Amino acid sequence: MKLQLARGTRDYSPEEKIARQDLTKNLISVFERYGYAPLETPLLERMDVLAAKYAGGEAADVMKEVFKVQDQGGRELGLRFDLTVPLARYVGMNPTLKMPFKRYQIGKAYRDGPIKQGRYREFWQYDIDIVGCGTMQADAEIIRVVLAAFDTLGLDVEIKINNRKLLSAIIQAAGISKELSETVIITIDKLDKLGEKTVIKELLNKGFDKEEAQNVMKHLRLRTIEEYEALLPGNEGVQELKQLFSLLPKDERLVFMPSLARGLAYYTGPVFEVFSKELSVSLAGGGRYDDMIGNYLGGKQKVPATGIAFGFEPILEVLDQQRKIPLKKSRTQVYVIPIGNVDAAGVVEELRDDGINADVDLIGRGLTKNIKYADAYGIPYVLFVGEDELERREFKLRNLKTGKETTGTLQSLCGQLSLSW
Amino acid sequence: MKLQLARGTRDYSPEEKIARQDLTKNLISVFERYGYAPLETPLLERMDVLAAKYAGGEAADVMKEVFKVQDQGGRELGLRFDLTVPLARYVGMNPTLKMPFKRYQIGKAYRDGPIKQGRYREFWQYDIDIVGCGTMQADAEIIRVVLAAFDTLGLDVEIKINNRKLLSAIIQAAGISKELSETVIITIDKLDKLGEKTVIKELLNKGFDKEEAQNVMKHLRLRTIEEYEALLPGNEGVQELKQLFSLLPKDERLVFMPSLARGLAYYTGPVFEVFSKELSVSLAGGGRYDDMIGNYLGGKQKVPATGIAFGFEPILEVLDQQRKIPLKKSRTQVYVIPIGNVDAAGVVEELRDDGINADVDLIGRGLTKNIKYADAYGIPYVLFVGEDELERREFKLRNLKTGKETTGTLQSLCGQLSLSW
Incomplete structure (x- = not known):
């Protein structure tokens, strides 16, 4: 037998693990300074919880990447693909929780997808979320935590900010129906990486006509929130963006980017993504998902929520490149x-x-x-x-x-x- | 959809998680005081690693309880059932590690078995192991760490100690062949729980005759190491037990128990198990496994090893019953x-x-x-x-x-x- 790791997983040697422990301690101290409490949910979840249409969503790419497990009782289970869906399930199962519920969770998640640099099939995620607060105050706080966290880590980052309601309006203004906007959003999300030409091609492949595709691109070329306000007067997404920026410190790391979508279907309002300035790697991402938890509760209740997930592996990779973490081999004195x-x-x-x-x-x-x-x-x-x-x-x-x-x-x-x- | 957890898994609410964080911090400080370094291996392992005959062992009950997973490439994977087999795989894949390698690992493990009080299908384990030291010094150190850990936690425990070489000799002295001793050991392990009658019945069911079964029981009734020395002169297990106790402090919590076997096939020498004095629940268990790692290396090398695993859930349950952990709902000041x-x-x-x-x-x-x-x-x-x-x-x-x-x-x-x- 040849000794091998499962593909897309990794060992952390003592020195890498000590580095991770130090980084975790730093992040936890920031999270707790902002009033977040720790939560832990299982790595195994029932498949119906993961696949619910208001969670991963059957259409979403992520469902194809779920590791499937069956227990002896024949129950269909899966390894969680993020920490957000389990949070929604937890809140749904604990209706007496006092709102707002602010929790952080540190745990592994699994996606059986392609393996790239800094991207594994088993990976650590560090999440913070605020459940039960529908105003931009919550999103502003999440972004403040992000700023404090990367200050603590000493990493140069840029936080790109957008709003799904604005993005939907842009797409509809291009003459595309609401029902089809989800598939357009998934394509647009790649604009920064692939460029306009490739994105237009993908839209044509998806059956949209040339005019629709070009209209979408044109509307995404505006740069300021004010320009979008002129283009789409009264749009809620624009109003939320204005309010969000007014609640945040003037900080050049905070950048409005109208094409930012974030893949998952569950986002409903502000979305944010953190990039390393030096390596243009995504280090964290999140946003508002006001419908998911309420839907888990049978749609009887509105439970707004917003949050962000930090990716440990890419953060450690950037820290490593900058050599800001001196690797300790032992804590023995x-x-x-x-x-x-x-x-x-x-x-x-x-x-x-x-x-x-x-x-x-x-x-x-x-x-x-x-x-x-x-x-x-x-x-x-x-x-x-x-x-x-x-x-x-x-x-x-x-x-x-x-x-x-x-x-x-x-x-x-x-x-x-x-x-x- | 009814919201449910996967069977045998649990959520840790913030107050339970804060309690776990505090307990973890205490245990880590003990492990590091004794010179152990942290290691992390994946929760997903290749099935051939888990099922190797010198690991779980195909015959072992534990293999029936492995959660099976398949990746998109059709590879057979499984969720690890302990942290010892992955350690052996890690050492096998890192032949330049300096020996002795002393590591602790804290992580979840999975067994798709029956659910009892304090026993889950997804559970936390806290392991320490010493790899590369074949003498009783290592086993004595492991037991010292156990004493220090339960002192730190303020829990009354009893540590039962035995040796597999003695147990094998007892079985052979009863006229049972070496090849069959493994199956006898699995039955004997239940003696403390089920009593003599039931154990004899199970041995008869397994095809042993009355005389063999009664001989085994008779030999297990001796109480002191000296009595066993008289019964089995020159037995290596007896010599190891004498040496081990001479290296340990005189402590009434350390008890020799000749019927202690510990289920898994991989143990080769001393075995130990920690019981709560008040609730007679097993809180930790381990022993020496000198062959496993060498076998992973193709049998070309002897790599002795010994260690112990602490079960977090039963420890927390006992602490809870004693109310020694005041539950904190938040760390916000x-x-x-x-x-x-x-x-x-x-x-x-x-x-x-x-x-x-x-x-x-x-x-x-x-x-x-x-x-x-x-x-x-x-x-x-x-x-x-x-x-x-x-x-x-x-x-x-x-x-x-x-x-x-x-x-x-x-x-x-x-x-x-x-x-x-």
């Missing part, structure tokens, strides 16, 4: 090396009781090999424990980077270790 | 309430910039409703922001528990908030 046939277990336990991350040779290697081992794992200090040392209760601590050695009691050395950590 | 038509966004941002977890009314509710909302989420403080307050830059902070109010600048109030947090 000191490696204890017994000299000769000495029992160092007591010394190590004492260090640990003092809150020091300490490791010890378990296989009786010689001095040189032990030092090499500690160095290979990036452990900054080694402590030597011989018979003399045990008797005098004084030990030698060596800084592996500088070579400097200090002798002292465990307690005095511990102080040094905590300081340098 | 202060809820900002705008009075009248005031823009409080600047004030909230200032609090957040000072590192305070702050939330704010987004939907323009009245005073009473806002206070009720903050209280429902267990947020300890509310801050009132009216026009007067904004002008004077002095605000009123109310402690919702005591009703006590303090007036001051944001900065002075922030000091108070950090202290009380």
Whole structure:
């Protein structure tokens, strides 16, 4: 048997995992500073939940990419493709939740699609959502969190902002019926990547005539919200965009982009997408989905919602390229090396009781090999424990980077270790 | 459509998730204090990796419980049933890893089996393992980590310890051939739960004769390691047990139990299982598996390994019963309430910039409703922001528990908030 990973999945080595832990800690601290509470839902969901027409939507590309699972009872299940549909299911099943419900969720999601750079079939997603607030205040807050998050990470980004109601109006103004606007939106979403020519071709392939396609393109060429207000007076999407920008700080990272659509069918209002300035990779995306949760509740209730998903893998890839995360190989502070046939277990336990991350040779290697081992794992200090040392209760601590050695009691050395950590 | 969870899965509400976060933080700090580094492997693995005879083992019950998945390329995949098999695969694929490799991994695992109290089909596991150390030093360290972990959690436990080599010798001493010992071991493992009579019946059902079954039972009735040494002189399992106990602190929580087997086929030496003293639920279990990784490497190399898996769900259930975790509904420190038509966004941002977890009314509710909302989420403080307050830059902070109010600048109030947090 050849040892292989499932295609599109990856291992995180200790150093990559430590980097992910640090990044996660940073993002959680931002989310909690803005009042979001953690939630966890299963990775396995019932297929009817995932495939509901107001969730993934049967027509959506994403449903073709769901990993299907069957349990022993013959129930059709699937691995979740995002964290938004499960949130809607959760809210639907917990009708006594106090609104607004602001939650963050960090978890893996699955799409059995093509594999590209920074794109896997099993990937981490970091989501924040506000459920139960229909005003632009909520969308503005989501964008503020995004700004704070990328400030914390030290990444240069651009946040493109649009509104689905504006996009629908543009399409209808081009003479295309409301029923067909969804398929047009899916094509338009690729404008930034593929260019006008290819998008027009795809629209023609989908059966639209040349005039319709060209009209859509023409209307997408305007640049300011004011121009769209003149083109489409009274349009709700335009009004929402004006309000949203008025609630946000003046920040050149916030950019209105009329062709931004975001693939999924469930968006109803503002949509946003975050791009890395240097690598033009999408790092986060989201928007308002006012109908999904209400529909899960049987359509009896309006439950507005908005949110954004951060993609961990592309963020880590950009951080990696910028080398802003120095990779740590271990969190161990000191490696204890017994000299000769000495029992160092007591010394190590004492260090640990003092809150020091300490490791010890378990296989009786010689001095040189032990030092090499500690160095290979990036452990900054080694402590030597011989018979003399045990008797005098004084030990030698060596800084592996500088070579400097200090002798002292465990307690005095511990102080040094905590300081340098 | 009726909204339902996939059977055997669960949601963690914010308060349950906060409890899990705290427990995870505690366990990670223990693991890192003992020198373990984090690793992450995918939840999806290739079926041939999971089903290899030195992993799950085709005969093992666990293989019947694997959730099967197929990708678009027709590859047979499965959801992992533990974190040990993926570790062996990881080590096999990374032959330059420096030994010993000590890692912890926290992740979900899946078994499509019967659902009981505290037992789910999707469940969290917390594993630590030492790869590349064949001596009892490693097993002793694993047990020390277990003691430290349950001390940290404040749970009363008993750790039952045995050795597979002893168990095999007991079975062979009863006249049963080596080839059949695996199936006997699976039955014996239930002795503690089902009692002698039922176990003997099951052995008879499996085709063993009365004498063989009774011999096995008789040999399992001895209590001390010394008695087994007399019964089976020179047995390696007995020698390992003696050495293991000599390396451990004298602790009445450590108990030798000759019938402990642990279900999986891959164990080769010491096995251990942790039980809650009050609820007699299994909270963790593991042991030595010296052959698995070497076999993944094509049998060309010996790679000894030992480790233990903590079950998060049963631990949380026991903690819950003891009410040792007070459930926190939110990590938000202060809820900002705008009075009248005031823009409080600047004030909230200032609090957040000072590192305070702050939330704010987004939907323009009245005073009473806002206070009720903050209280429902267990947020300890509310801050009132009216026009007067904004002008004077002095605000009123109310402690919702005591009703006590303090007036001051944001900065002075922030000091108070950090202290009380």
